[in-house]
Amino acid sequence: MPDISEQTTIEVETLNIASAPGDLPVPAIAERLLALRHQFRHDNTIVPLAPRPGQEVEVLAVSGEALPLERAALFYTTDGSQPESNAAVIPMERHHMSWDVQAGYLTYWRALIPAQPTPGIVRYRIGGWTHGTASSETPDVWAQDGQGYAFRRTGTQATTTFAFTVEEASLPAWVQNAVIYHIFLDRFRTSKPDGSFDENDDPQALHGGTLRGVTEALPYLQELGITCLWLSPLHPAETYHRYDVLDYFDVDPRLGSKEDLKELVERAHALGMRVMLDYVPSHTSWHHPAFLAAQQQRDAETYDWYTFEQWPDQYRSFLDLVPTLPSLRSDSKGARQHIIESALYWMREFGIDGFRLDHAIGHSMDYWTDLRHATHATSPDAFLLGEATDTPETLRNYRGKLDGILDFPLTSALRHTFALQDWSVQQFEQFLFAYEHFMADGPGRATFLDNHDMNRFLFLAGNSIERLKMAALCQFTLAGTPILYYGTEIGLTQRAAIEQVGDAEARRNMPWKRDEWNLDLLAFYQALIQIRRTTPLLAHGKRRLLHLSDACYAYLRSGEEQPAEGDVLTVFNLSDSPREIPVPIAQLRCLLATAETPKLHCDGQETRITLAPQSAAAFQVAR
Structure with missing residues (x-):
């Protein structure tokens, strides 16, 4: 292996240092905001995010100035079925308006889905009526999902069905x-x-x-x-x-x-x-049997697994850039x-x-x-x-x-x-x-x-x-x-x-x-x-800042409002020289240091920690 200890400086501007395939660059986020001008959208915005039995759920949608709506309504089901215009319906109120430098005037619509007594899935769609069609039973437009790249989809390709689970949610x-x-x-x-x-x-x-x-x-x-x-x-x-x-x-x-x-x-x-x-x-491989069947026959059972913009060779794929991975x-x-x-x-x-x-x-x-x-x-x-x-x-x-x-x-x-x-x-x-x-x-x-x-x-x-x-x-x-x-x-x-x-x-x-x-x-x-x-x-404690100055930093993870025995203090010195960091804790025991063991000097209710350059340490609060 070649010696790469003297690594050439990497230009940060050319690197996306925390990315993954599918990451949205800033221009795409700006494009998504601009698209609001002519869309009716619901970006999965509900309150609370994880409703429990007995909690009603606030749902917000937004329409742009290029798509003036006279009214809107929310259609929902609780039996797992697809919510169409004959489902339970809740009229939406015109909640408020705002103005955005890119999207222009935005109208926000609000509905409250009644509290559900038992756990289960609530599935819903949001319909909108343009001027002159408000008396029709069928909406002119369904609010679409605007997350990820979905905001680019129109018509039947747009995602217009949403859902949430009513439960006592907790991380395993x-x-x-x-x-x-x-x-x-x-x-x-x-x-x-x-x-x-x-x-x-x-x-x-x-x-x-x-x-x-x-x-x-x-x-x-x-x-x-x-x-x-x-x-x-x-x-x-x-x-x-x-x-x-x-x-x-x-x-x-x-x-x-x-x-x-x-x-x-x-x-x-x-x-x-x-x-x-x-x-x-x-997405699958373009050689997956389901995709091959969909390309060969429009009446194939798997034809609707994929989105063909022009059958059989133009189709949605990963990032719309990788045809070997049809979506x-x-x-x-x-x-x-x-x-x-x-x-x-x-x-x-x-x-x-x-x-x-x-x-x-x-x-x-x-x-x-x-x-x-x-x-x-x-x-x-x-x-x-x-x-x-x-x-x-x-x-x-x-x-x-x-x-x-x-x-x-x-x-x-x-x-x-x-x-x-x-x-x-x-x-x-x-x-x-x-x-x-x-x-x-x-x-x-x-x-x-x-x-x-x-x-x-x-x-x-x-x-x-x-x-x-x-x-x-x-x-x-x-x-x-x-x-x-x-x-x-x-x-x-x-x-x-x-x-x-x-x-x-x-x-x-x-x-x-x-x-x-x-x-x-x-x-x-x-x-x-x-x-x-x-x-x-x-995993469970609260974090509290204890020190912040120049290149030095310390925070406490605690289960109490005040430092208590067993709490963990983490201290950093990102400078190129030794630094003394004061913290308002009297007794500390070093758990782990990235370099040499830090020196501690306790003075009453304060401890001064001396850290080596470019180093950090974790301590446990002791009696």
Whole structure:
């Protein structure tokens, strides 16, 4: 491996440092806002986001000045059926108007759906009547979903059905206290006794990772402290990454067999580990039998699984840019049933505990409501984690539709603050304070420093182990279930940016020779995971700022209003010189430091902590 310790500075402006396929760039968000001028839209905005039995639900929709509406009404069902104009109806009031510099005059419509006495799904549509047609029973226009790229769809292609679940919603207990390990199957471990890979520099080739290899790695993962495995897609596919599914009910034989998966899950469960599958419900391979049949005959059973703009060769695909990945229609009953049945199959037959849902903005909230309802009916502890790459407002609206979302906004902030260090600690705290309050009533969040679609954190940090340790300590002492991307714990990095050589560079083979590992970093992660698992308030406690000055920063995770025994204090020094940081706590015990053990000087009710340059430490409040 070439020496890349002297990493050339990466121009931040050219990198999207927390992205995923499907991420909305700022121009697309501006386009979405501008489209409001001529649309009638409901962006899944309800209050409360996760209603309980006995709570009425406020629903808001908005119409633009280029689509003047005389009246609007909400149609809803509670029996699972599609709400048409003959469903229960609630007239909407013209609630208020606003003006936007891009969208112009906007009219907001409001309705209250009556409280439901028992748990279940409420499905609804919102109709609007233009001037001169208000007496008609059938609306002229149905409000469309404006999340993700859906705002670009018009007519019958637009998403116009919405849903929410009435329930006593809560994140499964095992998730709240979990530490998830993200495994990219083809590049993690082979079936060889030593798990090693053959030399292969072709980034798009199969490198030979297997399910049996993961099973053999379970003792290593148990020693690391992992409680949940997230396996990359394992269905038959044509690529090494397997996001181009050919069969949702089978295992790619190049990874192993169904028996291998069963053994992996059983042995993981015996060690106290859950297993999640990376699931790809928004698109298939263009060689999937369902798509081939739809291309061959318009009366094929699977024709409506896809959206053909001009049959048979022009169709909706992933990001409207990748024709090898045709998109599945959210409103297709057949496609939806196929995906749900497949998910239940892996849960019932193999004991799968949950799913990471790829490209979550590719489907409607109504779709996710159905999937979540079905999986939770099979196993109340099932965990649905969405890769939702959109604005924080949209991420918050996944509450009750999915159990959790991947926390891309926090990832970006962590990478700016600790990897690139182009954010000050003041900027980071300002973001964190606002973001935590904004997302307080949102879905569960799973935090991460990097993943298979982005440059590894260590590479972005110029291969500075110190910066990685600080970021990890911050990640693990904040709210949200932490995810660790394979190899991060032993210092796996890259040779070049994925913008230059492709995303396979962030998916390099895991080395299994210990002399290639950074053992100090591994020991640090083992200790960090142990602290996370044995300190429940890191998952449930409140965060309070205790110090913020220059490049120094400290916050407390506590279950009480005032510092109490057992609380955890995390302190950072991002400067290039030793710093003394005062905190209003008298007794502290060091749990973990990224560098040398900090010096403490207690003076009455205050402790002054001296931290080395570019270092951080976690302390527990003692008696």
